[in-house]
Amino acid sequence: xxxxxxxxxxxxxxxxxxxxxxxxxxxxxxxxxxxxxxxxxxxxxxxxxxxxxxxxxxxxxxxxxxxxxxxxxxxxxxxxxxxxxxxxxxxxxxxxxxxxxxxxxxxxxxxxxxxxxxxxxxxxxxxxxxxxxxxxxxxxxxxxxxxxxxxxxxxxxxxxxxxxxxxxxxxxxxxxxxxxxxxxxxxxxxxxxxxxxxxxxxxxxxxxxxxxxxxxxxxxxxxxxxxxxxxxxxxxxxxxxxxxxxxxxxxxxxxxxxxxxxxxxxxxxxxxxxxxxxxxxxxxxxxxxxxxxxxxxxxxxxxxxxxxxxxxxxxxxxxxxxxxxxxxxxxxxxxxxxxxxxxxxxxxxxxxxxxxxxxxxxxxxxxxxxxxxxxxxxxxxxxxxxxxxxxxxxxxxxxxxxxxxxxxxxxxxxxxxxxxxxxxxxxxxxxxxxxxxxxxxxxxxxxxxxxxxxxxxxxxxxxxxxxxxxxxxxxxxxxxxxxxxxxxxxxxxx
Numbered sequence: 199x200x201x202x203x204x205x206x207x208x209x210x211x212x213x214x215x216x217x218x219x220x221x222x223x224x225x226x227x228x229x230x231x232x233x234x235x236x237x238x239x240x241x242x243x244x245x246x247x248x249x250x251x252x253x254x255x256x257x258x259x260x261x262x263x264x265x266x267x268x269x270x271x272x273x274x275x276x277x278x279x280x281x282x283x284x285x286x287x288x289x290x291x292x293x294x295x296x297x298x299x300x301x302x303x304x305x306x307x308x309x310x311x312x313x314x315x316x317x318x319x320x321x322x323x324x325x326x327x328x329x330x331x332x333x334x335x336x337x338x339x340x341x342x343x344x345x346x347x348x349x350x351x352x353x354x355x356x357x358x359x360x361x362x363x364x365x366x367x368x369x370x371x372x373x374x375x376x377x378x379x380x381x382x383x384x385x386x387x388x389x390x391x392x393x394x395x396x397x398x399x400x401x402x403x404x405x406x407x408x409x410x411x412x413x414x415x416x417x418x419x420x421x422x423x424x425x426x427x428x429x430x431x432x433x434x435x436x437x438x439x440x441x442x443x444x445x446x447x448x449x450x451x452x453x454x455x456x457x458x459x460x461x462x463x464x465x466x467x468x469x470x471x472x473x474x475x476x477x478x479x480x481x482x483x484x485x486x487x488x489x490x491x492x493x494x495x496x497x498x499x500x501x502x503x504x505x506x507x508x509x510x511x512x513x514x515x516x517x518x519x520x521x522x523x524x525x526x527x528x529x530x531x532x533x534x535x536x537x538x539x540x541x542x543x544x545x546x547x548x549x550x551x552x553x554x555x556x557x558x559x560x561x562x563x564x565x566x567x568x569x570x571x572x573x574x575x576x577x578x579x580x581x582x583x584x585x586x587x588x589x590x591x592x593x594x595x596x597x598x599x600x601x602x603x604x605x606x607x608x609x610x611x612x613x614x615x616x617x618x619x620x621x622x623x624x625x626x627x628x629x630x631x632x633x634x635x636x637x638x639x640x641x642x643x644x645x646x647x648x649x650x651x652x653x654x655x656x657x658x659x660x661x662x663x664x665x666x667x668x669x670x671x672x673x674x675x676x677x678x679x680x681x682x683x684x685x686x687x688x689x690x691x692x
Contacts, residue, residue: 200268203632206276211250213258214628220652226257240298244290255424273433273635275441275627276354278375281333284350299327301336313393320390322480323377330376331394355435362432363414368404369434375481407434410637433638439463441630446595446621447653454591458600462497464580474588492580495541498599521603523563536572548688574613593617597626612666622654
């Protein structure tokens, strides 16, 4: 028996075929293109997701050969927030990604009215530019014609479940992460939506299901386009950051997951979302646990940009060479610093990326060291907020692009001051989605059992080195001071 997991990020859609031990049998991907019709916009048509899923799944199954006939279920994960709209005939209208920040003015309006505080009390979520309800409010204000035609508001992985099965659905993890759940009721609420002035969105939001619930079956048309067997179950699916945590074995209370990809994801499983101070985001796992999340678009995508622009466009090919270059840099106080804010990334505050303290003697390797360190500093800022909220953890499991580096996991341990483990599976989002599918069809009784039986970690345990922790901590203070000094400039440039 085999299970297919599909992972739809902001830039790539991957299809991965797993056996029941969590081993990858085949993997294929299809790159997506972000459309930027105006500054601050980041769109991906729904049709592009359909095409990407068709291509990735078809290639994955072709690679698997005869094993493809053994697929028993499909699960999908996808980037959270953003907005994908369908009309009454379930045809695409618009797709907005989670790196979009056209709606920043809406966030400022909510803050000026004080509605953001009430929103947090109900949803345990801070409004930010690409949050789904913020984007709905933007569409209502700026594209009322489009809003009138909108019948269904979906998240990215919901688009995949619909494409495969024809069913319109949502799951609690994604809806909670999008700020659409009233935690008092564990459901949508008119009171919450009214704070955004989008009460009429209630009828456009899909019925909520648990991540592992079967919502439909692969249709003949989807089977024709992908090569999947007709009729196999499709589950509701899961928010990709939660999927990555589950796919790296993080499912129990007190366990921490760090995902270093397009976004800096820093999350801890808790029994109750009761914190000493507000945090950025919460999500739901299997109904009885929650994921406390601090995140921003400030992670390993910075390296992809650097290599694309300054290494002949060979981002994937150059990552290993970059790690080797950084490994040979001798740490010293004169190294440059880097703010990893290429995609803004500070939620409602404007920010820009930048290298600081460059001298004519600095090398490309020195700049890469600064970039690696700056990305890790952005993660530390989020970890510090989780700690300040009274959320305890003593080590973390790293996944995402940084986990594939020969030096980044050790830098994470040194900067954060905690031991770091690394997942054996490099496709943790797809594995988390596949485990949901397995639970949905009865292979495992719950996600905890699934993770115990199908997730492996590498034997390496990266321990923080006291001298390096002290070195990075001193530079982190300068990094944060630079943020304060640059904030006025960022405001003027926004």
